[in-house]
Amino acid sequence: MKRPLALTGKYTSLVAAALVVLLPLLVVLFASFKTRGEYGASGPLDPPSNWFNLENFVVAFTSGRMALGFWNTGLILIVSLIGTIIIGTMTAYALDRFDFRGKRLVFFLFLAATLVPGVTTQVATFQIVKGLGLVNTPWSAIILYMGTDIISIYIFVQFMQSIPKSLDEAALVDGASRFTIYRKIILPLLAPAIATVVIIKGIGIYNEFYIPFLYMPSRDLAVISTALFNFKGPYGANWEVIAAGTMIVIIPTVIVFLALQRWIYNGVTAGATK
């Protein structure tokens, strides 16, 4: 029972949506390959005359100090992710595998914190980070990424609930310490949850703009988001260079998405419906 009209409508709408998503990105890609004169003379929808004109990319990469941006982002990303995983899995271990007084209070504290919109409390958080002397150091971003991450603790707790407690008990009987159980049994079995957290948090840190913008104004500490944002002033009219800078930021996301699609869908769903 095929109704050609409905089918046509369906595919037309899908193709239209794909165009709406891709066209804005495609024209920026076009612009990034155009020379200064060519950019002025051609319309936005005209493809570049030379697809191998990488000059804008070179200019964006060098004078936009994007290598430094990638380096800083990478450093902050790795340290924050390692910290999040250690802190998050240990907390989840305490919350799922121990019964202790005050456990409900701890749960409540973590739950209630998810309701506080981080963007607004920065007014007061800033004073604390300043008081700790961390403003304009990478540690400000690292400690905030680790300290405000409650979603990963949830993902770890939920996943840990599916690891049978009999494993812990058997190990205890064999004389293993609590830490050995965490280190040798729980942590390896949490690998899929860790992968999920690495992916969604990694993407989140790569894209984060607000925290580095606020806490690390020094140009030497620019991460990829703030490095790109800094194109706004000096390159105000040089759209072909800004376009190249934008593409430099987008390309890693495209690669990660194509490589890890399935993981990303699962991770995003797990992270958002908390």
Added chain:
Amino acid sequence: MKLRSVNRLTPWLYSAAALILLITFTYVPVANMIGYSFTDWDGLSSERDLVGLDNYVKVFTDPRYWQVFLVSMYYFVASFAQIAIALYFATVLSFKTRFRNFFKGVLFFPYLLNGVAVGFVFLYLFQPGGTLDTVLGFFGIQDTPHWLGDPDIANISLASTSVWRFTGLTFVLFLGAIQSIPGELYEAAEIDGANRWQQFRFIIAPGIKRIISLSFILAISGSLSVFEIPFVMTNGANGTSTFVIQTVQTAFYFQRVGLASAMAVVLLVIVLVITWIQRRIVPDEDVTLS
């Protein structure tokens, strides 16, 4: 039982780091913020004076401060469009479709992009004589407004950018919910002669009620805390300043931490109330913690 005989301190040791970070960077700031909101502190000097409710009075009476709430209305209305678009494509793609994964990926992909990059992409799109004007030109529309310069249009342009960026997330959440509906239901419905609309109306819609209502709540708090897109694209000019932009500027550019804290407290209270209402309307079956 052996599990009970552990040292009572052990669980606290495992959760100490997380708790210290949580308290230092969430609870202490919230408490401080409430404290600041009753003072005229500038964030720098060591002295601050209590001013009572002055800051709150200002937030609600000075049009410069409460008008930003009207801006969130644009984003709130836009999020209805976002939910509708997401629902349509999630439904369409839950049935057999050619290039299904391609379309799913394309629709979702903008959500993963860096916000600053999205801001630049749309600054370029909305330029006078830019992509949008050129495309509209093909359809014979010549007299286009200044998409970001005209205060009547700017918020609509920015809210549309926001729809472009976030529809993918809503869509994937809906699609996941639809696909968790057992396939036999559709088969049974087809045997009974139900058409696609009836399948949507009686199988899909009830099955994803919870995620849809969750999306509406997220839409409210999301439209109140819009920041990146207008900050990158217009820096709040032409009447596009949002509540968060206003708060940040008040605190960090104008050094009025007391006033900014009052604004932040107002936003926090609104979000808490909305979440509380949501918990009442939609009981959260999925909470498995505790």
